[in-house]
Amino acid sequence: MPTKVSKFRKLSDKSRDKVPHGKEFVPAIDVTIAGIHFQNPVMTASGTFGYGQEYAPLVDLNQLGGICVKGISAEPMPGNAPPRIYETDSGMLNAIGLQNVGARRFLEEKLPFLRTLRARCLVNVFGYSTEDYVRCIEILNEGEGIDGYELNISCPNTRRGGMVYGNDPKLTEEVVGAAKKVARHPVIVKLSPNVTDITATARAAEAAGADALSLVNTFVGMAIDVETCTPRVSNITAGLSGPGIKPVAVRMVYQTYHAVKIPLIGIGGIASAEDALEFIIAGAQAVEVGTANFYAPDTSLRVIEGIRDYCLRKRLHFAEVVGSLKV
Numbered sequence: 001m002p003t004k005v006s007k008f009r010k011l012s013d014k015s016r017d018k019v020p021h022g023k024e025f026v027p028a029i030d031v032t033i034a035g036i037h038f039q040n041p042v043m044t045a046s047g048t049f050g051y052g053q054e055y056a057p058l059v060d061l062n063q064l065g066g067i068c069v070k071g072i073s074a075e076p077m078p079g080n081a082p083p084r085i086y087e088t089d090s091g092m093l094n095a096i097g098l099q100n101v102g103a104r105r106f107l108e109e110k111l112p113f114l115r116t117l118r119a120r121c122l123v124n125v126f127g128y129s130t131e132d133y134v135r136c137i138e139i140l141n142e143g144e145g146i147d148g149y150e151l152n153i154s155c156p157n158t159r160r161g162g163m164v165y166g167n168d169p170k171l172t173e174e175v176v177g178a179a180k181k182v183a184r185h186p187v188i189v190k191l192s193p194n195v196t197d198i199t200a201t202a203r204a205a206e207a208a209g210a211d212a213l214s215l216v217n218t219f220v221g222m223a224i225d226v227e228t229c230t231p232r233v234s235n236i237t238a239g240l241s242g243p244g245i246k247p248v249a250v251r252m253v254y255q256t257y258h259a260v261k262i263p264l265i266g267i268g269g270i271a272s273a274e275d276a277l278e279f280i281i282a283g284a285q286a287v288e289v290g291t292a293n294f295y296a297p298d299t300s301l302r303v304i305e306g307i308r309d310y311c312l313r314k315r316l317h318f319a320e321v322v323g324s325l326k327v
Ligand SMILES: Cc1cc2nc3c(=O)[nH]c(=O)nc-3n(C[C@H](O)[C@H](O)[C@H](O)COP(=O)(O)O)c2cc1C
Pocket: 045, 046, 047, 048, 070, 071, 072, 092, 094, 096, 098, 124, 152, 190, 216, 217, 218, 240, 241, 242, 243, 245, 267, 268, 269, 270, 288, 289, 290, 291, 292
């Protein structure tokens, strides 16, 4: 696969040349994706950081690039029965069942806090029909303080025999097109990794007007208690996340970077700055930290510092690192 030249190299070279001799080089690590300006390229991933406020006693939220909140649906949802999570050798399985407070309560109870932060607010949106997605976005459009929508297309379309939106380029195009028509904010489409060729859904989302892509969501997995011969998670199958999925996720970002022109946000098993940099060098303009928040809530802050140190050491602005893979 040919190496794509970083789209930002020229601009960044110019700005670095302006650093007078003898003055310390200060790398720029802010980034603009889909018209949204982030003070740094590190966000927290949906479903792993609540609605942000839950982590306020543990993390200085104002230092984050962004917070992507738990998936929101038009109506509240109770989620699946327990057990809903199970720890694996290098990650976890979850089948929370997209439990959430619903779009209206989100606007009333969660958004007022989020809009006081310097971190950008992305709202993860899901539904079981295209109309569900549209209705949810229409409600959310009424709120002040949302910077962008992240469309979770890993849901089964109940009208089409449960076929998962993100597994089918046609369904992807349909739901992204419908979302774009009504959305008052940029639409970032979150791709499912449970496909043979992720570039097919990536291209479909881009063709339908997606402003950016985030990838990846969890991998469908399963674990069994051999003593009781029962599934470890009540839903039987569950989403696998954490360090174990990182190499597959990095590969998917690399492939997608060469398949589309819109910006990418890398997700999957990030627990350190080095992990994040793999995604960035493969082509991601930003990253989301997920499962690591559960066992080390300060991971995102460490990732931000690590990226800054890397840029300083290499005398590069962040934009020059994006897609800098040498093959
Ligand atoms: C408990 C849990 C809940 C999640 N809920 C959502 C969700 O509501 N919407 C969504 O798009 N992704 C959800 N995800 C997926 C994550 O945002 C992320 O894409 C995935 O976990 C991979 O990243 P990680 O390996 O860093 O966790 C969830 C993941 C976990 C572990």
